[in-house]
Each structure stands twice: as C-alpha cells, then as structure tokens.
Amino acid sequence: MPNSISFKSLKDSLAEPEFVMTDFAKFDRPGQLHIAFQAIHEFVKVTGGLPRPHNKEDADKLLAIAKEINSKASGSCKQESIDDKLLTQLSYGARGDLCPMQAVFGGITAQEVMKACSGKFNPIQQWLYFDALECLPEDGSESPESDYQPTDSRYDSQVAVFGQAFQKKLVAMKYFVVGAGAIGCELLKNFAMMGLGCSPEGLVAVTDMDSIEKSNLNRQFLFRPHDVQKMKSDTAANAVKVMNPNINIKPHQDRVGPETENIYNDDFFEALDGVANALDNVDARMYMDRRCVYYCKPLLESGTLGTKGNVQVVLPHVTESYSSSQDPPEKSIPICTLKNFPNAIEHTLQWARDEFEGLFRNPAENANQYLTDPKYIERTLRLPGMQPIENFQGVKKSLVDEKPSNFDDCIAFARHHFEAQYSNQIKQLLFNFPPDQVTSSGAPFWSGPKRCPHPLTFDSSNKEHVDYVVAVANLKAEMYGLKGSRDRDAVVATLAKVHVPEFKPRSGVKIETTEAEAAAASQGSADEEQLSDIKAHLPSAESFKKFRMIPLDFEKDDDSNFHMDFIVAASNMRAENYKIEKADRHKSKLIAGKIIPAIATTTAVVTGLVCLELLKIVMGNKKMETFKNGFINLALPFFGFSEPISAPKAKYYDKEFTLWDRFEIQGFTNGKEMTLKEFMDYFQNDQKLEITMLSQGVSMIYSFFMPPTKVKERLAMRVSEAVQKVSRKKIKPHVKALVLELCCNDTDGEDVEVPYVKYNLNG
Numbered sequence: 001m002p003n004s005i006s007f008k009s010l011k012d013s014l015a016e017p018e019f020v021m022t023d024f025a026k027f028d029r030p031g032q033l034h035i036a037f038q039a040i041h042e043f044v045k046v047t048g049g050l051p052r053p054h055n056k057e058d059a060d061k062l063l064a065i066a067k068e069i070n071s072k073a074s075g076s077c078k079q080e081s082i083d084d085k086l087l088t089q090l091s092y093g094a095r096g097d098l099c100p101m102q103a104v105f106g107g108i109t110a111q112e113v114m115k116a117c118s119g120k121f122n123p124i125q126q127w128l129y130f131d132a133l134e135c136l137p138e139d140g141s142e143s144p145e146s147d148y149q150p151t152d153s154r155y156d157s158q159v160a161v162f163g164q165a166f167q168k169k170l171v172a173m174k175y176f177v178v179g180a181g182a183i184g185c186e187l188l189k190n191f192a193m194m195g196l197g198c199s200p201e202g203l204v205a206v207t208d209m210d211s212i213e214k215s216n217l218n219r220q221f222l223f224r225p226h227d228v229q230k231m232k233s234d235t236a237a238n239a240v241k242v243m244n245p246n247i248n249i250k251p252h253q254d255r256v257g258p259e260t261e262n263i264y265n266d267d268f269f270e271a272l273d274g275v276a277n278a279l280d281n282v283d284a285r286m287y288m289d290r291r292c293v294y295y296c297k298p299l300l301e302s303g304t305l306g307t308k309g310n311v312q313v314v315l316p317h318v319t320e321s322y323s324s325s326q327d328p329p330e331k332s333i334p335i336c337t338l339k340n341f342p343n344a345i346e347h348t349l350q351w352a353r354d355e356f357e358g359l360f361r362n363p364a365e366n367a368n369q370y371l372t373d374p375k376y377i378e379r380t381l382r383l384p385g386m387q388p389i390e391n392f393q394g395v396k397k398s399l400v401d402e403k404p405s406n407f408d409d410c411i412a413f414a415r416h417h418f419e420a421q422y423s424n425q426i427k428q429l430l431f432n433f434p435p436d437q438v439t440s441s442g443a444p445f446w447s448g449p450k451r452c453p454h455p456l457t458f459d460s461s462n463k464e465h466v467d468y469v470v471a472v473a474n475l476k477a478e479m480y481g482l483k484g485s486r487d488r489d490a491v492v493a494t495l496a497k498v499h500v501p502e503f504k505p506r507s508g509v510k511i512e513t514t515e516a517e518a519a520a521a522s523q524g525s526a527d528e529e530q531l532s533d534i535k536a537h538l539p540s541a542e543s544f545k546k547f548r549m550i551p552l553d554f555e556k557d558d559d560s561n562f563h564m565d566f567i568v569a570a571s572n573m574r575a576e577n578y579k580i581e582k583a584d585r586h587k588s589k590l591i592a593g594k595i596i597p598a599i600a601t602t603t604a605v606v607t608g609l610v611c612l613e614l615l616k617i618v619m620g621n622k623k624m625e626t627f628k629n630g631f632i633n634l635a636l637p638f639f640g641f642s643e644p645i646s647a648p649k650a651k652y653y654d655k656e657f658t659l660w661d662r663f664e665i666q667g668f669t670n671g672k673e674m675t676l677k678e679f680m681d682y683f684q685n686d687q688k689l690e691i692t693m694l695s696q697g698v699s700m701i702y703s704f705f706m707p708p709t710k711v712k713e714r715l716a717m718r719v720s721e722a723v724q725k726v727s728r729k730k731i732k733p734h735v736k737a738l739v740l741e742l743c744c745n746d747t748d749g750e751d752v753e754v755p756y757v758k759y760n761l762n763g
Contacts, residue, residue, distance in 0.1 A: 005123060013126050014038070016075050022130040022639040023628075032083050033129040035073070036090050039066035051091040053148035053160040059091035089133055092148075097157035099193040100615065103186070103608030104130065111307070111601040111634040121307070121635040130639070134626045135162075135615040154244075155195050162619070170618050171199040171246075174271055176264075178256055178288055179278030180208035180232040182598035183302055185222040186607035187276055188236050192244040194611065196618075200248060203271075207252035208232040210557045215586050219600045257287055264291070265734040274298040274617060276610060280593075289314065289322035293659060294739070294758075298617050302606045304598050307635040309606035312644070313613045313627045317660045319644040324659070336512050340429055343449045345575055345583045349591045352570035355421075356554055356563070360475050364549035366391055367398040371541045371548065381531075392534040398549060399539055407477050407485055408494050414472035415498045418458055418465065422573050424503040426455040431505030433513075451578045458500075460492045468569035469495065471562045479550050556593040567592050602634055652744075652752040653688070663687075663757045667719055676702065676722050677715040679759075683744070689754060693743035699727040701740070720761060736761055 008016065019030040042065050043058075044050060051058035067082050108128065115123050147163040150156040155167050173196050177187055188206060191197060197204035210232050212223050222239035223232070233251035240247055254260045275292050277299065279285050285301065292299040292314060299314035301322050314321050337343070338351050370376045380391050404410045435452050437445035446452035459465055470491055474484035485491065555563055564585060571592075572582040583591065609630045616626055628641040647658035665682070667673050674682075676694075680702070683689045694702040701722050702714055714722055723738060724730055731738070740757040 002119070005125070007126055015073075015077055017077055018126045020124050020128045020637060020639070022128065023641045025641065026131075028079075029086075029131065030127065030129045031077070031079050032086055033090075033131065034077065034127060035066050035070050035079055035082065036062075036087055037129075038069050039063075039087070040090070040094060042069065050094040053095050054092045054142065054145045056145075059088045062091040062094075063087045086133075089136065093161040095157070096161035098161060098615075099158075099190050100608040100611035101132070103190060103604045103611070105608075107601045107604030107606075107608065108634065108637070110604070111637075114601065122637065124637055128637075132612045132615075132628075134621070134628070135612055135619060137619060138621045138623055138626055158194065162615075166619065167195060171195045171197070172201040173197055173273045173618060174203040175205070175614075176268075176272050176275045177204060177206040177278055178275065178284070179280070180206055180222075180236040180251075181210070181216070181278060181280060182219045182600075182603045183304065183607055184208065184232075184278035185220045185236055185239075186603050187278055187610065188240045188249070189222065189243065190607055190611045192240040192247050194615075195244070195246075196614070197248055198244055198246040202248050204247060204249045205252065205268075205272075206233050206237060206249065207254050207256065208236075209253050209255045211559075213586075219598045219603065221600070256284060256291075262732060262734045266295075266736040269295040269297065272297055274300065274614070276300040276614070277302065286323045292316075293321050296660060300610045300613055302610050304602045304606055306599060307602055307633055309602045309609075309630075309632045309634075311606055311609045311613065311628075311630040313617075313629060315617075315622075315627065315644070317658070318622065318624060318647065319627075320647050321659055324645070324648070336514060336517070337449075340511060340513070341450045342574065342578050342580065343451050345571070345580055345587075346591055348571040348574040348578075348580060349567065349583070349588060351574055352567045353554070353592055355570055356552075356566060359417075359472070360479060360552040361554070362551075363394050363398045364479050364551035366394050367549050368551070370395045370399075370538075371544055377535065389531055389534060392531070392538060396534060396538055399544065400537075404476060404480055404482060407473065407482055410473040410476040410480075410482065410484070411469060411491055411494045412498045413476055414469040415458070415495055415500060417472060418468060418573075419500050419503070421570075422456040422577060423458070424455075426453045426577055427503060428505045428509055429453065429511060430455075432509065432511050451580070453577045454579075456573060456577060460495055464569055464572060466492060467565060468573060471566035471569060474562045475552060475566060478552060481550060556589050564589055564592075602632070605632060605634065606630075650753050652746065652754050657755050661755045663755055665757055665759045667759050667761055673718040673720060675715065676717055676719055679719050680715070683742075688747055689742075689744040689752070690746075691742055691744055692751075695741045696723045696738055697727065699723065701726055719759060731761070 007013070008018075017031075017034050019034075021027070021030065023029070039062055040050070043062050046065075047058075047061070051062055063082070063084060066087050070079050070082055073079075108124075111121075112124060115121050143163045143165060147165060148160050150159070151164075153159065159167050175191070175197060177184055177191075180188070184206065188204065191204055196202070208231070211229055212220075212227050212232055212235060214225070214228050216232075217223055217225065217228075220232075222236045227235045231251070231253050233253055237249045237251040240249060252263070254263055256264060269291060272295075274297055275288060277285055277288055279288070289299060289301075291297075293316075296316040298316065299322065301312040301314060303310055312322060313319065333347055333350055337347055338354065342348050342351065373379075380388050383391070402413060404413060430453070433445050435446060439445055456465075466488055470486065470488060473491065474486075477484040552563070555561060556567075568583075568585050568588045571588060574580075575582045609628075609632075613627060621627070624643050624646060627644050629644050631640040631642075632638065647660060649656045649658055651657070663683075665674075665679070680691050680694075683691055691702065692704045693700065702711070706714070717725065719740075720731055720738070738759040738761065740759050742754055742757060744752055744754050746752045
C-alpha cells in the first residue's frame, strides 16, 4: 500500500532533528555531528574558508563556535556536552576529501534521488551522519602540521587527512582484485583515485576471465558500448589508467582455482599486501579465503543483492575467515515439482541445470572411477537405496550402450534424448493423469500449481529444437574426445536419417506426485537379481586401456562452450511443454547462475566501505574494535556495523592456536630431505605429539592401522617421495610447500586437535 510521508522544514529539522542511525556503537555521534556541521558552516561564514589541515588554532575556533551553537540550542538538538576530540578531528580533516567517503555518500544520495523519482522504497528521515574516524591512527599519533599541507598533488585532499607519509605508503601497496564486474570496476576506480598501487613499487593485479556483455553497461561504469566482447580485466585496466596514469595495473584473464596455482603461486601471493574480492559465487570466495589464510594476507570481502550489501574484513591472526561462517542453505525446489509439475521458469531452468549434470558430468565421473578404481564396485554396492543400480546402469550406458564412435552418433543421441524428454515422458505423464483426471475429493488433478502439459513434436525447421540438438551433440562429443561441429545444415541433414521409434505409454508406470512419494521411491532397495545382471554386463575396465571420459563442469560465462546454449534450449522447451513463459539467454544466465544483477548505488556504497577498511589496514591499525563489518539495505534504509568476529581458538597442552597458525617445517637440511620417520620423530620428541594419521589432500600418507610392512616402507621414504607415491602425482615445479594434515595423540593417549603442517620444499 502507498504510504504518505511528511518532512519537517530545514529550519525545524535543524532545531528538532530526526536521525537515521548508521552505527549503533556510536549512539551519541549523530547529535554531536549535527552541532559540529553547523559549526563548520558558521566557521566558513566568519573566516571565509574551512579550517586548515591539522591547525590547532582553527580547531580551537571551531570548538568555541560549536559550544556557542550548542548553548543556544534546545530540545533534541542540544547536547549535554561537546566532544572536544571529535570536533578537533573534524577540524583537522575539514579540507580533506576522501574517495571512499564520496562513494558511500554518492551511492546513498543517488538512491534517495531514485526514491524521489519513483516513489519506491523508504526515504531517509531526515538526517544521516556517518563517520569513519577509525581510519586515523589507533594510538592518536600525529605528524607535524607541515606533513598535511598541499603540494599541488592530485592526492592533496587525502593528504590533508592522513599526511604525506601515509600517501607514500599507499602508492606502494600491492593488491589483488579478483573480479572486474560491478564491484571490481568500482574498486579499481577507487584505487586509482586514492592512489593505491600508483607508483613503480606498487601494483594492482586484477583478474577476470569474462568478456563484456551489453547488459553489463548499466552498472559496470568502466565499460562503454564499443567495449562489448572485449575482456573485462583488460578494458577495466585501460579505463583506470586514463583516470590515473601512474597506476601500476596488471590485468589477467585467469580463473582463480587449483588449476591456476602455477600462475597465482607462492611468489605472487607472498609479494601482495592484501586481496579484495569482487566475486559473484561462493566457491571462488571460499577458495580465495583459503589462499589468504594460507599466505596470511588481509582479505576484503564484499557482496551485493539488489539494494542490500555487505562488507567483511578478514585480518591475519585477528579475525575469523570468510569460510568460518556460512549462510543457511537456500530453499530447494521439491523433486516432484522439478520432475513432473513445474510452474515457473525457475523450475525449468533448475531442471535444465540438473540435466546438464546428469548428462555431461556425473556419468563421465562415474565411468572414470570405474575404469581407474579397482574397488569401485565394492564401494558402490555399499551405497543406500537404488544408487548402486543407478550408478552401474550409468556406467554401462556411458561405456557401452550410448558410447558414440563419431559425431553422427552424438546427433542421434541428441535426437533420441529430445524425444524422451519432451515427448515420451509427457505422453506417459498424461497417460497416468489425463487432462480430465480428478482427485479422490473430486477436484481436478491438473489445477492450482499443477499445469497440464502437452508433448512437443520435433521440427528440424524450429530453431530452438535444432539449437538443442547442436548443443547436446557437441557436449556429448566433447565428453568422448570427438570432434564436434557447428554446421547446422549438416546436423539437420544427419537428423533426417535418424530413426525414432514410436512411443506407446505403458500401464503400471509409477509417477510420484508428492515429495513424500519421491523420497520413498529414492529410498527403495535394489533388486539383487537386477543388480547381478547389470554387474555381469559391465565391460571389463582393462578392455578400455587408457580411455577416459571428460566430465564437463558447467561454466555460464563462456559463450563458445555450448553450456548456456543447452540450458536455454532445454529450459525453454520444458517451459513450452507446460505453457510457462520462456526466458531469453540473459535472464536464463542470471537465474541458472543464481545471479541478482548489481545496482550501481549499492555497489558504490559497498566499495566505499571496503576502501575505508583498506585505509585502516594501510594505516597499520590492529585493534579488533577499529574494524567494521558492514550490512546495508538502501531500500529501508538500514545501516549496521559490527566488530569482526575473532578467530576461534583451540588448544593442545597449554598452547592456543587459531586457523591462522600452522607448524612450519623446513623439509631440507644441507640439501638433504628428512624421511617420514624423522618427520614423525620431530613431533614425538619436540612437540610431544604422536602422529596417528598423516594426509596430504585426499591421500593418506601414514596411518596407525596400516600393515607393518607398508609402515616400514613409508617411514624410510623422504616425505615428498611418500606424497608422490601415494597420490600418484608429481609435485609441480611451482609448489614450494606441502600442506599436511595431522591426527595426533597427546602423552595421555588422547586425541588432540592440532594445526596443519606447512612443509617447506626448499632443497
């Protein structure tokens, strides 16, 4: 319902102010600043200018004016006493102008303009004050007044607040920005304006593997229409270089992950002063979080969700990490809705995503496990319910029944799969539940959220149908290492030769209509006879020699890989089955990738808050109470700030440790590496810890229950040799250290939790 809001006049609101709180830890701050800013205006009127940077005389004048204004004030405006320190700090920095503050207030103000234009969301009532005095030195130390004076530099307004020495430190910083989308562009712009990394000694590295799309232009302001299809990181780097030619920026186009640790290696991370994440997915955030913890680097984490935004600062040896706490899991779509009764495009897109995993990733992974793991059958038989049969059937399909020998076979597979999913399955559903079906209570079965579907008839002149076949065939070919084709005419010609058998619905086919029925069906027990029959028809792993399938990991941002082509076509044809409005490629990508587009106003505020935390880090501040995790919602409006949560502590004997701690072992002495026995003896003798299990990644290097002969063999090996033997992987040349996990007993034989081991390979 529309709501009418009335505002006081400026005169009345000056005398009886209403405040929007921005930090509940500074409950009396808005009232103090309300008087202070009136004093600033009066100071300018009297003296003709703002107080000079860090000038004691001007600060005293401002303080006197503030006290006089307060003495004449009444009601809610009047303060019990004026905070001398606050007024002095305001005076000292009055001629300053900080880019992060501009971003915060610019974003808030722009959102208020949008509210006034649209009548949407709640406006600010009526005064909003915000300060970040924690950016100043914690110990209250000051440089001489001369250190804050202008020198005809582009950074003079920042120097007026922090001084020349701080600015020299800032331009020499080395930071890694991960992502060059909405948040990444704003961060890079802020860094250029602040001068971060803007010297030969400094560095701003930025990576983003995506190219610019037209839809990015409304919120990623470093990009222009002529930049569409160019790489984001390159374009963003060029744009900020124009803003500040001194910025030493290096663009990359690499995804952050285990596969690029040869690029973002020890040398790269050890040279950094910190990392700023600008990512749109949790997995990449958690990966970068682990890297920052490992290298003990500060991490500035942020995100937006429409008008909502958050900022988290992660400090080595002080705070918890990003991964220490997680949001509750998203509400999932019921299985029966996805399988048989979708009623929204979100349902068909999720169904298409599940199809992608079920067609192009899971079968290849299972087949590869069957071919490489001698105990695969034994382990699979221990799985609950129908999983053993489903897994074995999948392996047999992948390696025998549906294994293509050429691209024509892939086209035939795609055509048959179309028929199965968009025609046969729907015909069977309508056979079980005809359009005029009624429930036991007499109500129509196909009513409410249940939409009555209709089967599709394949048409080679229908672009969407051919899109689907081309995508499926090429993805199928990629799984088997076969050469695909984008020649649609050739695909259509091959389709004409594919025989599709007529489908007749069968009686006795059970279709689950409720979540309970779907859950019960998945928990049914496997038929032993059927299980034995499938096992008997599985091909021997040895007969495939070195053949391996290629599992495909879904990647929404590569327009050449057919992934989104499949998702869009599969989802939209499913939508057509159920008369659901279709989604174009852009909308499908947003929903399938679980992306909510960024709003420029929220992005500006969030990146401004990130940069304020960065200033505190560069200043060298260390106290927990100095730093702020932020939560905002510009629609309400709401602003909440809290101290970061300290890193949880664990203990063995009398030694406390956190996630930031580790045992650091030098693996080599005089060019000779220690053996596994020497490694174990070190912990037994020096740390009074008996190692019961030792692992590296997923490889068990040592365990107390190993056969004695194997234990004897392992203990005699060099540590790196044992790791390579068990993992069956060579240690890559860029790896300078191994991460080893320990299970230990103390001197009383009790299990104790201990830090991991960083085993340095410096021989």
